[in-house]
Amino acid sequence: MGEYQHSLDDKGRLIIPSKLREGLGEKFILTRGLDHSLFVYPLTEWSHMEEKMKTLPTTQADARAFVRMFFSGAVECEPDKQWRISIPQNLREHARINKDLYVLGVSTRVEIWAKEVWEEYSSKVEESYEALAEKIVGIGL
Numbered sequence: 279m280g281e282y283q284h285s286l287d288d289k290g291r292l293i294i295p296s297k298l299r300e301g302l303g304e305k306f307i308l309t310r311g312l313d314h315s316l317f318v319y320p321l322t323e324w325s326h327m328e329e330k331m332k333t334l335p336t337t338q339a340d341a342r343a344f345v346r347m348f349f350s351g352a353v354e355c356e357p358d359k360q361w362r363i364s365i366p367q368n369l370r371e372h373a374r375i376n377k378d379l380y381v382l383g384v385s386t387r388v389e390i391w392a393k394e395v396w397e398e399y400s401s402k403v404e405e406s407y408e409a410l411a412e413k414i415v416g417i418g419l
Contacts, residue, residue: 279385280382281383286376289364291363291364292365294357295381299361305354306354307324308390309349310372315373315389315390315391316390318387318390320386353366353369373392373395375391375392378393379396
């Protein structure tokens with residue numbers, strides 16, 4: 279968990295925050311996320327996601343499209359000794375990442391956001407945070 283400000287280096291690499299490293303493990307998966315973010319999954323959580331995705335009906339166009347985008351953007355990452363990973367250009371474009379970014383710990387995954395995108399998103403959502411809490415109470419929270 280947590281929110282960390284970072285920047286890409288000149289080679290498009292990101293240093294994973296030290297507080298998130300243990301939860302990710304030595305190898306993990308980076309893929310397209312939602313809301314113009316990137317999702318990072320530990321291998322065990324990635325396996326759970328794969329199993330869930332297998333249950334989606336291939337006869338539904340929306341399910342096929344989502345699964346295609348989710349998996350086609352996925353790359354396995356193995357950080358170097360300084361815990362840097364390279365973010366491929368296609369994923370940087372998806373997340374609108376140029377240089378400055380946020381790395382968020384979100385339950386079973388890590389999210390990577392372009393600084394401007396996260397700041398815009400979080401300020402919008404913060405305005406309705408309490409209303410969102412009231413809505414999700416009905417789903418068992």
